[in-house]
Amino acid sequence: MEISAGKLWAMRRLADADGRFRMLAVDQRTPLLNTMERLSGRRPNDGDLADLKRRLTRALAPEASATLLDATWGYTAGIMDVPAHGGLLVALEDHAYTEDADGGRRAVEMEGWSAATIKRLGADGVKLLIYHRPDASAAVRAHQESFVERVGRDCVTHDLCFLLELVQYPLKSERDGGVYAEHKGKRPELVVESLKTFTDPRFHVDIFKLESPLPAAAVPDPDSAESAECQRWFDALGEATTRPWVLLSAGAGTDAFGRILAHAYRAGASGFLAGRAIWGRAVENYPDLDAVDRALAGEATEAMRGLGRLTATAARSWMAHPAFADGVRIAGADGDFARLYAATA
Numbered sequence: 001m002e003i004s005a006g007k008l009w010a011m012r013r014l015a016d017a018d019g020r021f022r023m024l025a026v027d028q029r030t031p032l033l034n035t036m037e038r039l040s041g042r043r044p045n046d047g048d049l050a051d052l053k054r055r056l057t058r059a060l061a062p063e064a065s066a067t068l069l070d071a072t073w074g075y076t077a078g079i080m081d082v083p084a085h086g087g088l089l090v091a092l093e094d095h096a097y098t099e100d101a102d103g104g105r106r107a108v109e110m111e112g113w114s115a116a117t118i119k120r121l122g123a124d125g126v127k128l129l130i131y132h133r134p135d136a137s138a139a140v141r142a143h144q145e146s147f148v149e150r151v152g153r154d155c156v157t158h159d160l161c162f163l164l165e166l167v168q169y170p171l172k173s174e175r176d177g178g179v180y181a182e183h184k185g186k187r188p189e190l191v192v193e194s195l196k197t198f199t200d201p202r203f204h205v206d207i208f209k210l211e212s213p214l215p216a217a218a219v220p221d222p223d224s225a226e227s228a229e230c231q232r233w234f235d236a237l238g239e240a241t242t243r244p245w246v247l248l249s250a251g252a253g254t255d256a257f258g259r260i261l262a263h264a265y266r267a268g269a270s271g272f273l274a275g276r277a278i279w280g281r282a283v284e285n286y287p288d289l290d291a292v293d294r295a296l297a298g299e300a301t302e303a304m305r306g307l308g309r310l311t312a313t314a315a316r317s318w319m320a321h322p323a324f325a326d327g328v329r330i331a332g333a334d335g336d337f338a339r340l341y342a343a344t345a
Helices: 005-014 030-040 046-063 074-081 115-120 138-157 188-198 227-240 254-266 276-283 289-314 337-343
Strands: 021-026 066-069 087-091 093-099 105-109 125-131 161-167 207-210 245-247 271-274
Touching (some): 021 046, 021 289, 030 276, 046 066, 125 138, 161 188, 188 207, 188 227, 245 254, 254 289, 271 276, 276 289
Parallel strands (some): 021 066, 066 087, 087 125, 125 161, 207 245
């Protein structure tokens, strides 16, 4: 399959030398603010949040093939600790969203931000989180899909990798936890159906960031007798994807996320992009920052390395995805590349 020159370079930078993604997420905003407030008894200010993000990035980015930052606090706080040889993703969605009467969620772009702005930062790609329900109202679905399509086109224009994160959520009648908690009642068939919606070429997705089709607590040991039914749903994701895919942790613990990854890798996933599964326990030491640092250097770093070892042995290189079965070719490489590429600017 042909891929544009800029997107090819971005994909290579985001992955390790073997084409597997070991990506660290430090773009969390409201969930991290809420955790800090719960632990300290006061609402953190901008400096507090930036300082914590700096600590997370400094300790763990050297273990990652790429790092995902937010532009509001994470970029200025953490960019100097992202290794120069590593990849960089920047989140485009606002941490807030609007909600319809039935609970349908509509994504909101960060004011003044776009793929062009993220390109100017020097990032390799744009990450966009979309809450999606195939059974939401037609108006909500149209808004979400139009938003993704516009961002996808902009990423083509600026030759950035487009990583789309899809998360199922409860409508008002189904709510079973906090806004940023994994939806315990999520239906695996809807997770698969959402993915199928965005495999349409008009969305221009390069990497899918997908959740476990089953709640983390319901994912069994991959070598247990109970794993077959669970594996069937992961296989359904693998069969539906038209591009390489990675797993998000949705706040799962390290052990649970390891089980999720084992199932996903059997289905052809190419890595992970995770945050709380790696550093969540360390942050529970807040506001004792010395204890946070010790935990980041200890258990969080080992968690990152352990997930990295699993990825190295079990994940599929993105270049081995069926989309690239005939090899990876730069668009226009067999013709007048300089003229054709210039014409797309």
